[in-house]
Amino acid sequence: MNSSQVSIGPAALEHVVCALCGRNDDERVIEGRDLRRKVPGRFRIVRCRHCGLAYVNPRPTRATIGCYYPAGYTPHRSGPPTLFEDLYYRLFRRLPAPPGARVLDVACGGGKYLLHLRGRGYRVTGIEPDLRTAERLEREQGLEVIAGTLPEAPVPDGVFDVVTFWWVLEHTHDPLENLRAARRALRPGGLVLVSVQNFASLERLIFGAYWHHLDLPGHLYHFEAGTLRTMLRHAGLAPVRTRQDLLEKDLLPSLAHRLGLKNGLDGPLAMLAGLPFDLVTFLARRSGLVTVYARRD
Numbered sequence: 001m002n003s004s005q006v007s008i009g010p011a012a013l014e015h016v017v018c019a020l021c022g023r024n025d026d027e028r029v030i031e032g033r034d035l036r037r038k039v040p041g042r043f044r045i046v047r048c049r050h051c052g053l054a055y056v057n058p059r060p061t062r063a064t065i066g067c068y069y070p071a072g073y074t075p076h077r078s079g080p081p082t083l084f085e086d087l088y089y090r091l092f093r094r095l096p097a098p099p100g101a102r103v104l105d106v107a108c109g110g111g112k113y114l115l116h117l118r119g120r121g122y123r124v125t126g127i128e129p130d131l132r133t134a135e136r137l138e139r140e141q142g143l144e145v146i147a148g149t150l151p152e153a154p155v156p157d158g159v160f161d162v163v164t165f166w167w168v169l170e171h172t173h174d175p176l177e178n179l180r181a182a183r184r185a186l187r188p189g190g191l192v193l194v195s196v197q198n199f200a201s202l203e204r205l206i207f208g209a210y211w212h213h214l215d216l217p218g219h220l221y222h223f224e225a226g227t228l229r230t231m232l233r234h235a236g237l238a239p240v241r242t243r244q245d246l247l248e249k250d251l252l253p254s255l256a257h258r259l260g261l262k263n264g265l266d267g268p269l270a271m272l273a274g275l276p277f278d279l280v281t282f283l284a285r286r287s288g289l290v291t292v293y294a295r296r297d
Helices: 083-092 113-118 131-141 175-185 202-208 223-236 251-259 270-273 277-285
Strands: 003-008 011-016 027-031 042-048 055-057 104-105 123-127 143-147 158-165 186-197 236-243 289-296
Touching: 027 202, 027 236, 042 236, 083 113, 104 113, 113 123, 113 131, 123 131, 131 143, 158 270, 175 186, 175 202, 175 223, 175 236, 186 223, 202 277, 202 289, 223 236, 223 289
Parallel strands: 104 123, 104 158, 123 143, 158 186
Antiparallel strands: 003 011, 027 042, 042 055, 186 289, 236 289
């Protein structure tokens, strides 16, 4: 991807062209700051005038993005899934493949989803960019975890039945490269599952720069169902199903950001309290989370 670097704020930033169509013609949509970790700096989300993809521009480079993932980053917390997490996985991360299928979970974090799948009879492998987390999962949980990013890690070609990206693709510097790498890892007929925050959601339209799922600047890309399907096609994958998720996990956290509350209201009780509004957005097909299933021919 073409880029030019500048130094702004706590980390070096780079200007980039659209990762989907390669054009350098965008317009500003939102400007905001890091509301979760309070790292200084303001960031601009732009939309490509040609294909509609939204992304942070300029953005932190690969070398400096770690400034926004401090020690104790929540997704890296390991251990068996809680009863609530296990129920959530059963309801919203069910795989369209029988037990015994081989699954690759990209950016597996603390490995809770891998442990859930292993307990249900799947053969699981994880990819995790954080070396210490990957080593800990292998040592303490006996999981097969490859350290690195999917395009660069030594992942065998054509062996997996399912590759999953659960709230991961938006963090990558080159999402198209990641999807192409996922296609290589799949056997013919295998599936990629990609779940992302929906930039076309009702909550984003209501809360703007205070939308919980904006998560600047860690979320480098901001997909809608249409732009995600187009990117999957560009990667050589055929979308077969698009799912609006019911539990969005963003109404009360977004409200907390808007009111400047120290408590982010980000937890199971807050998620359940927002369920009536989630149901409205689900029925209107404006959910905060969207998942696309795509097949390798």
